[in-house]
Amino acid sequence: MSYVRPKFRHPLLPTNDLGYTASDYEGSLSTLCAGCGHDSISAAIVQACFEMNIEPHKVAKLSGIGCSSKTPAYFLGQSHGFNTVHGRMPSVATGANLANRDLIYLGVSGDGDTASIGMGQFVHAVRRNLNMVYIVMNNGCYGLTKGQDSATADRGSKSKAGSVNPFESIDLCGLALELGATFVGQSFSGDKTQLIPLIKAAMNHKGFAFLNVISPCVTFNNNVGSTKSYDYVRQHMEATSTMDFVPMQTEITATYDAGTDAAITLHDGSLVHLHKLAEGWDPSNRMSAIQALQTARNDAKVLTGLIYYGATDTELHEVLNTSDRPLNSLKENELCPGKAKLEEINKGLR
Amino acid sequence: MSMINDFVVRFANVNGTGSASANYLFAKSIFRMGIPVSPKNIFPSNIQGLPTWYEVRVSEKGYLGRRDGVDICVSVNPQSLKQDVACVTPGGYFVYDNTKPLAAEFIREDITYLGIPLMATCNREYTDPRQRQLFKNVMYVGALSALLEIEFPVLEDLLAEQFAGKEKLIAPNVKALKLGVDFVQENFTYPLPMRVERRDLVGNHILTDGNSACGLGAVYAGATVVAWYPITPSTSVAEAFHDYATDLRIDEHGKTNFAIVQAEDELAAIGMVVGASWNGSRSFTATSGPGVSLMNEFLGLAYFAEVPAVLIDVQRTGPSTGMPTRTQQSDLTLAAYASHGDTKHVMLFPSTPTECFEMTADSFDLAERLQTPIMIMSDLDLGMNDHMTAPYQWDDTRTYDRGKTYSAEDLEAITRYGRYLDVDGDGIPYRTIPGVHPQKGSYVVRGSSRDEYAVYTEDSAAYKRNMDRLAKKWETAKTLVHAPQRYQEKNSQRNGVMFFGTTTDSAQEALDILKEQGYGLDALRLRAFPFNTTVAEFITSHDRVFVIEQNRDGQMRSLLTNELTVDPSKLISVLNYDGMPITAHTITDQILHHMQSAQ
Secondary structure, eight states, X not given: OOBOOOOOOOTTOOBOTTSOBGGGGBOSBOOSOTTOHHHHHHHHHHHHHHHTTOOGGGEEEEEOSSHHHHGGGGBOTTSEEEXXXXXXXXXXXXXXXXXXXXXXXXXXXXXXXXXXXTHHHHHHHHHTTOSEEEEEEEOSEETTTTOEXXXXXXXXXXXXXXXXXXXXXXXXXXXXXXXXXXXXXXEETTOHHHHHHHHHHHHXXXXXEEEEEEOOOTTTSOSTTOTTSHHHHHHHEEESOEEEEEOTTSOOOOOXXXXXXXXXXXXXXXXXXEESXXXXXXXXXXXXXXXXXXXXXXXXXXXXXXXXXXXXXXXXXXXXXXXXXXXGGOOHHHHOOOHHHHHHHHHHTO | OXXXXXXXXXXXXXXXXXXXXXXXXXXXXXHHTTOOEEEEEEOOSOSSSSEEEEEEEXXXXXXXXXXXXXXXXXXXXXXXXXXXHHTEEEEEEEEEETTSXXXXXXXXXXXXXXXXXXXXXXXXXXXXXXXXXXXXXXXXXXXXXXHHTOOXXXXXXXXXXXXXXXXXXXXXXXXXXXXXXXXXXXXXXXXXXXXXXXXXXXXXXXXXXXXXXXXXXXXXXXXXXXXXXXXXXXXXXXXXXXXXXXXXXBOTTSOBSOEEEEOSSHHHHHHHHHHHHHTTOEEEEEEOXXXXXXXXXXXXXXXXXXXXXXXXXXEOBOSTTOBTTSOOOOOHHHHHTOSSSSOOOEXXXXXXXXXXXXXXXXXXXXXXXXXXXXXXXXXXXXXXXXXXXXXXXXXXTOOOOOOSBOOHHHHHTOSSOOTTOOSSSSSOOOBOOTTSOSSSSOOEEESSOBOTTSOBOOOHHHHHHHHHHHHHHHHHHHHHSOOOEESSSSOOSSEEEEEOTTHHHHHHHHHHHHHHTTOOOEEEEOOEESOOXXXXXXXXXXXXXXXXXXXXXXXXXXXXXXXXXXXXXXEEEEEOOSSSOOBHHHHHHHHXXXXXXXX
16 A cells, blocks of 8 residues: 555745745655665655755656665655556656656666666666666665565675575676766665765756665665675765765855866756765766776775766757657647648559 | 459569569559559568569459469579479469570470570670669569560559659660560560450559558557567568658658657567657557567556557467468457456457558557557558558548546646546546646556555455456447448348458458359458457357458457357358468358358
8 A cells, every 4th residue: 555645744844946845745655664775765856856946747757666666656746657567667768758858757666677677678778868867776685575686686695594696796887887878876875965966966967867776675685794785885885976966056156176076067057066086086987987886896895976977978869859849749730741641642652 | 264354473583682673563564554453472581592472463353362373473583493383373374584494394284384585685785783683573574564465654654653863774674674575576476365454443542551551540640659679570660650750740940750769679669659658649569479479568557557559460470480471360369368467458450551541540549548558450461562452541620539638727627636537437537648737637657456546555346446447448449449341231141251351352252252152141341359249249140150360270259259248159260371361262162161061
């Protein structure tokens, strides 16, 4: 069951520029386990959308199957959502996006949904540079079927039952980079100061924005020996930088240190400011990003923050040269060539 | 027996040698002379090198189904000589390239051999190796025009049309035709007993294929998102849509009023269709049986979540990879009940390219009206072969039926929107398109159980209510889909026949033959699944009903017995499943066999 949240609100709750309170961005009550990382990510999505003054009905949220894919019911209750079939969210998102380029597409998936059953669709959505945010809530296990290892479980990671994963893990950020993703970030569900600006930047990015968020499974994969537990991730996190998201309209007041700071301008003029950049890492250089990921993996570190940002690539609509107007808004007079044209076609077939 | 305007010519070619356009020129020239013609491509799953055939039936009576027996075989493929010689009916003709002599083993006493030095002549007349190859084909068309009395100016006109804009190519083509004509005139007695004579039997009909018609129908129906994965024999549906839309759907800024994605597989193709349809676009995919197998999962989702979708299934010979370039009507049970759980899907059965156009256009209205997948069950014979067919028609006052969709204003007037509420009592709820209203109308679509307000539920009563409503919607579908075609005002015979799709041409011919032999039959052509009441009535009012179809297991018969309360022993299968289009002969044989053994 989904439980509808009580509608009562404190009258003094702060509102954003649109007059919405943060609770207007919430969904129904979560049915995930208490302490699940996914709920923190849902909360970060709510906060990011509230702070960015996004109109909830301008967001379409999509997911596959699994614990992670249940979450669209738990955030943005005023947005349309599509809880699709297992591993197939990317194709549904692709079709939806083609139908209406004016909405923001927020896809939520899990590690099983993306790295196993949905691998085929995931990689093709990346290479098409579909204009969407794709968040993987990555806990290294299949929660809904009681804790089997997933394809992102690290080799050597120990399950709750004590077995050790003998298989190499799939690094989704590395894969996305290889496939030409134009925005790649990695974060931790327990680090909202990093996660919220990352989500904001991803939602303002034009093209495929990928966020792999380590999100511990409290019930099946939070034990000693697991590399996706809260304790392990906290101890092994290494941030590429700290970051702020500065929306387009905002006056820039912060000061930055030359050499260790950088600013990235998103397509709508918003800025992402990065502070305390990791040594040798350049967020606009794909090779440098791949190198940083590989190095972290080698050192048993979880690299977090913005990993790569490439501004120049064209998204799918531009590749296809589709109309600037949403295709779903076109009417008969724009779509149907009419009888006279059909007569001409007939003539050519006689 | 007169063989004027009544014979079959078979061309035996090597795949990839440019024979298709020459063979089409031959068929089209007869069509232009006002004579009904029915070409069939019998091609291998291969790009270059394997044998390929093109059969043209010429029929004064307008019979367009495939006919058994070949009266003239034009052989330009040494690989298939043995079977090509063997295919000719006694008394027929074997036209071949005698640049190299024919071995004794290929000589039959009961047919006439017409040797034409195609290769030697073209090698002499042309220097470019590719031209030598191509003009061999044109030369045999020229030879046939003399043998069969095809009007030469008709051929010249067709070449002029074909090479409009590339006029330089006309003269060498006409020259090749003349080389053929000249050789016949100098060496043979002509015309042959089987020949053509100008008639006025074609009217305003057009000659085109079902896949182009489906593509064009989708353009007219306002489809904007197309997702597909290449598979024979459906590929040319998406290609036709692309070509027509590129011509007809560019906006004032030079941008496209459509999007086509070649998906990574059929799962993704139908997923994109579901996504686009959910988001308010008209969207379709085209595939064949193996693709439908893969699409099962999404078809179940679209059925249960009530998302419109249009799928054009150009059926080929199964199971599995089967014979990818041969025809069959063998996806019926797969499509009817695609996906796990209690699912049922609407199917339409076009029998001509004209109907491919109309039914494709109608399918988008039906999909949005019923909020469910609609499958157009075409096949390779219909989709990839040219057919003489009635001209396309469009009524400019026609508007798209977008089904029950709440606008922002509608939502304003509603206290609480329920996505799955049966407001009108017909089982069809109201949907909303994402982004329609800032506060109202949003919900989460899902393949899991939910209540009338789209809220996830595992409550048995709510689940059952929903399933029962879907069953009610199925009843509504029966009143909306295309009614079957009756061939008589009133049923008057003891026995009847039912057929559908590409079986129609041969079935109609078979009915004429049977009638001549004293066996009158009432006939009904099925045009849609679910069946409406006419279908059950037709079965009930006859002692026996022959169900003619092109698969091994009598799949339509299974659907009839499964869906209707009729006596299954009344339904007798008449089947053809060798991958070749069914012939009237096959039908009459089976029906006569049954009639006579039952007497």
